[in-house]
Amino acid sequence: MDFDFSEEEHAFRKKAGEYIAKIAKPGVAYKPTFNSGYADTPDRKQFMKDLAKGGYLGLSWPEEYGGKGMDPVYDYLLTEELAYQGMPGSGKGVGIIGKTLLRRGSKEQQERFLPQILNAEIDWAIGYSEPDAGSDLGSLKLKAVRDGDGWRLNGQKRFSSSAHFAEWYFLMARTHPDRPKHKGITLFMVEMDHPGIQVNPMWTIDGHRTNEVFLDDVWVPDSQVVGEPGQAFYYVAEALDFERHVLFPLGPIQRLSEIFLEWLNTATIDGEPVRDRPEAKRLAGKIARGLEVCRLQGLSVLAADDPKVATIRSSMNKIAMSEFGRALADEALEMMGPGAWLSDSDPDAPAGGLYARAQIAVVIWIIGAGSNEIQRNIIARRGLGLPV
Amino acid sequence: MDLDFTEEQKQLTQSLRRMLGDKCGADVVRRMEGDEKGYPDDLWREVAEMGLPGLTISEQYGGLGLGALEQVIAFEELGRALAPVPLFVSSVLAAGLLERAGSEAQKGEWLPAIASGEAVLSIAWLEPGNSFSEKGVQMSAGATGDGYRLNGKKFMVQFAAAADRLIVLVRSGPNPTDIDLVMVDPKAKGITLKRHKTMVGDAQFEVAFDNVEVPAADRLGAAGEGWAHWHHVLRTGMIALAAWGIGCGEGAMTLGTDYAKEREQFGVPIGSFQAIAHPFADAATLLAGARMITLEAAWAKDTGRPHTRLATMAWLEACDASRTATKVSQNAFGGIGFTRDIDIQLYFRRARQHELSWGNPDALNEEVGTEVLSELA
Numbered sequence: 001m002d003f004d005f006s007e008e009e010h011a012f013r014k015k016a017g018e019y020i021a022k023i024a025k026p027g028v029a030y031k032p033t034f035n036s037g038y039a040d041t042p043d044r045k046q047f048m049k050d051l052a053k054g055g056y057l058g059l060s061w062p063e064e065y066g067g068k069g070m071d072p073v074y075d076y077l078l079t080e081e082l083a084y085q086g087m088p089g090s091g092k093g094v095g096i097i098g099k100t101l102l103r104r105g106s107k108e109q110q111e112r113f114l115p116q117i118l119n120a121e122i123d124w125a126i127g128y129s130e131p132d133a134g135s136d137l138g139s140l141k142l143k144a145v146r147d148g149d150g151w152r153l154n155g156q157k158r159f160s161s162s163a164h165f166a167e168w169y170f171l172m173a174r175t176h177p178d179r180p181k182h183k184g185i186t187l188f189m190v191e192m193d194h195p196g197i198q199v200n201p202m203w204t205i206d207g208h209r210t211n212e213v214f215l216d217d218v219w220v221p222d223s224q225v226v227g228e229p230g231q232a233f234y235y236v237a238e239a240l241d242f243e244r245h246v247l248f249p250l251g252p253i254q255r256l257s258e259i260f261l262e263w264l265n266t267a268t269i270d271g272e273p274v275r276d277r278p279e280a281k282r283l284a285g286k287i288a289r290g291l292e293v294c295r296l297q298g299l300s301v302l303a304a305d306d307p308k309v310a311t312i313r314s315s316m317n318k319i320a321m322s323e324f325g326r327a328l329a330d331e332a333l334e335m336m337g338p339g340a341w342l343s344d345s346d347p348d349a350p351a352g353g354l355y356a357r358a359q360i361a362v363v364i365w366i367i368g369a370g371s372n373e374i375q376r377n378i379i380a381r382r383g384l385g386l387p388v
Numbered sequence: 389m390d391l392d393f394t395e396e397q398k399q400l401t402q403s404l405r406r407m408l409g410d411k412c413g414a415d416v417v418r419r420m421e422g423d424e425k426g427y428p429d430d431l432w433r434e435v436a437e438m439g440l441p442g443l444t445i446s447e448q449y450g451g452l453g454l455g456a457l458e459q460v461i462a463f464e465e466l467g468r469a470l471a472p473v474p475l476f477v478s479s480v481l482a483a484g485l486l487e488r489a490g491s492e493a494q495k496g497e498w499l500p501a502i503a504s505g506e507a508v509l510s511i512a513w514l515e516p517g518n519s520f521s522e523k524g525v526q527m528s529a530g531a532t533g534d535g536y537r538l539n540g541k542k543f544m545v546q547f548a549a550a551a552d553r554l555i556v557l558v559r560s561g562p563n564p565t566d567i568d569l570v571m572v573d574p575k576a577k578g579i580t581l582k583r584h585k586t587m588v589g590d591a592q593f594e595v596a597f598d599n600v601e602v603p604a605a606d607r608l609g610a611a612g613e614g615w616a617h618w619h620h621v622l623r624t625g626m627i628a629l630a631a632w633g634i635g636c637g638e639g640a641m642t643l644g645t646d647y648a649k650e651r652e653q654f655g656v657p658i659g660s661f662q663a664i665a666h667p668f669a670d671a672a673t674l675l676a677g678a679r680m681i682t683l684e685a686a687w688a689k690d691t692g693r694p695h696t697r698l699a700t701m702a703w704l705e706a707c708d709a710s711r712t713a714t715k716v717s718q719n720a721f722g723g724i725g726f727t728r729d730i731d732i733q734l735y736f737r738r739a740r741q742h743e744l745s746w747g748n749p750d751a752l753n754e755e756v757g758t759e760v761l762s763e764l765a
């Protein structure tokens with residue numbers, strides 16, 4: 001057993017960290033309350049391109065596809081470093097979509113898309129959720145009807161983050177309404193600038209944009225269907241099994257914890273150092289412990305070789321991280337006293353107002369990428385064998 | 389990074405689980421509740437035959453010289469079986485103090501006997517009305533010319549009736565840390581034992597000292613260093629305590645989830661209700677996290693890294709996890725779980741007592757936090 005990374009791995013993270021700090025223009029880094037986000041401004045797009053230029057994308061892709069054939073631990077380290085510095089994550093393109101194409105895409109699709117992903121030339125939106133299909137993704141309705149050498153798509157998606165700037169849309173639609181619901185869904189890649197696609201903003205309470213997307217007679221050729229029609233649900237689950245650690249990096253809560261500990265250590269209330277209070281010391285102890293446990297939960301996802309174990313571990317990781325984030329935000333705000341409710345745009349906010357924002361951001365950590373209730377179902381069912 | 393056990397470590401788990409499955413069923417656990425000695429000789433012999441009392445004692449003193457990771461394996465299995473054995477007080481605390489503070493003569497006399505399981509030592513630390521902190525050690529060690537004269541009371545002394553020696557924490561002066569460690573035979577003149585009735589019926593005693601003479605040669609380590617040694621050994625020992633709590637929680641989860649799959653109400657297994665299943669999932673998550681940090685603390689110790697803070701955190705985390713796991717499992721049994729015949733209550737009561745026994749969570753969190761903040765300053 002060895003809980004440490006190797007010397008090469010440490011050196012890699014250090015080098016990546018220096019490179020990231022060097023190429024990021026001011027404003028590219030988000031505040032650490034966000035789960036890294038994706039490239040949505042010209043500067044952030046440029047950042048991703050520079051990251052690609054530095055050779056940091058596709059680390060664990062096979063060499064024949066332009067990757068580096070490195071151990072997935074390097075993806076983990078890069079994701080953590082990006083998240084820690086508040087940079088856009090790379091996991092959607094090279095992780096979820098790229099790896100799906102590597103496993104399931106046609107030769108032609110691989111030749112067309114993989115280089116563009118590796119060079120960060122394109123951004124993707126993921127269109128799984130719909131107004132009536134959230135946790136129960138398998139019930140999605142967006143209709144795809146056979147039409148010539150392709151499919152005609154009609155319907156509505158919701159929460160398609162990045163859809164307002166992405167070039168490509170990775171979406172699931174129902175192609176076989178006669179089959180059992182999980183077996184009638186197909187994965188498509190669609191140009192976002194298709195005239196039949198309309199993107200409307202949905203503004204989030206943490207100041208971000210996600211989107212509602214309407215598809216009106218959008219014809220997609222067979223060459224843009226991923227894998228076998230009807231198999232999408234399986235592909236999506238498979239991609240998540242392998243890429244779950246990229247969805248919940250420790251970086252944001254690590255930064256939040258560090259900033260709060262710094263505040264505890266230096267702030268005064270009523271002219272007295274907060275750090276002298278027993279409850280402040282207790283809280284510092286709980287934060288240090290909670291953070292370390294979250295870090296280890298993440299490592300166990302990474303270390304799980306068996307995909308079944310990885311699934312359970314990543315559900316545990318997601319619950320542990322998001323619940324710790326919530327507890328941390330609640331306790332920190334209570335400790336701060338008057339002014340705790342100042343937002344992060346107010347220069348007088350304690351600890352930069354990060355916590356006022358974090359307590360809002362944690363709502364989506366708990367709901368997003370499969371809500372914690374859904375994760376509990378997974379753990380209970382697959383981990384404990386309960387018939388829930 | 390490598391989070392796998394070695395083949396030998398996996399075998400240790402398997403053979404221990406097999407032995408405890410054979411020799412330490414719930415009947416044994418039940419039989420020991422209220423037993424004067426508190427552990428069955430035959431089980432202790434089996435445990436000794438597998439080398440557990442000497443697991444981490446150095447080979448030079450007849451132990452196996454293995455590390456904290458193996459200790460975690462052992463205590464996790466003992467916790468899963470709720471094995472009533474004096475392993476923690478004797479082989480972790482007493483042996484730990486001897487290895488750290490003992491003279492060559494003291495080590496030579498006691499460590500081989502502890503390692504073979506022939507001798508059992510225990511610790512007399514806590515006192516009626518006093519806390520877990522150094523302030524709680526008030527029993528005075530009146531200095532005689534060449535030794536001590538002990539007067540006062542200790543309580544919560546485990547296995548005192550069966551112990552060959554007690555290591556007693558005594559106050560030698562007014563400063564908070566003026567504390568010495570002395571070895572006393574519990575059968576010595578002037579000592580009376582009174583059995584407590586604990587919530588798990590284990591063998592804990594009040595030990596009253598009436599002018600008990602102890603020669604200076606029976607002190608462990610230098611005068612005034614007792615608390616530092618004790619604090620270090622107990623913090624390191626928290627790795628084993630955490631592992632025991634996790635094993636106890638896992639054992640309870642097995643009973644609880646098995647029952648939730650069988651028991652039907654409203655025409656379906658109760659495990660199909662999320663109000664039953666989700667708390668199990670949360671408990672499993674807590675146990676998994678606690679297990680990781682416990683293993684990390686053990687690894688840190690075995691590789692010579694600083695480990696006492698990790699060990700304390702592991703213990704706190706394991707307490708949360710085992711409390712949650714046993715509570716949730718107890719709850720799944722409904723009314724039948726409230727009856728004595730059902731084994732889940734054995735776990736439920738033990739997890740709670742275990743968690744309360746070795747330190748106050750507020751104080752321990754504070755201790756960790758103080759260290760964390762001082763590193764920022």
Ligand SMILES: Cc1cc2nc3c(=O)[nH]c(=O)nc-3n(C[C@H](O)[C@H](O)[C@H](O)COP(=O)(O)OP(=O)(O)OC[C@H]3O[C@@H](n4cnc5c(N)ncnc54)[C@H](O)[C@@H]3O)c2cc1C
Pocket residue numbers: 125126127128129133134135136158159160161162204210364367368369370371372373374662
């Ligand atoms: C900011 C943001 C960005 C997003 N980005 C994307 C994206 O890019 N692409 C995409 O496809 N989706 C995206 N999502 C959608 C997200 O994945 C869904 O919101 C999430 O899966 C939950 O679905 P829902 O909102 O429909 O809630 P519902 O499924 O309606 O759930 C409502 C509540 O019911 C609970 N619940 C539901 N089912 C069960 C059950 N079986 N047992 C117990 N409780 C249950 C849930 O836990 C939740 O608390 C995004 C969402 C947000 C808010």
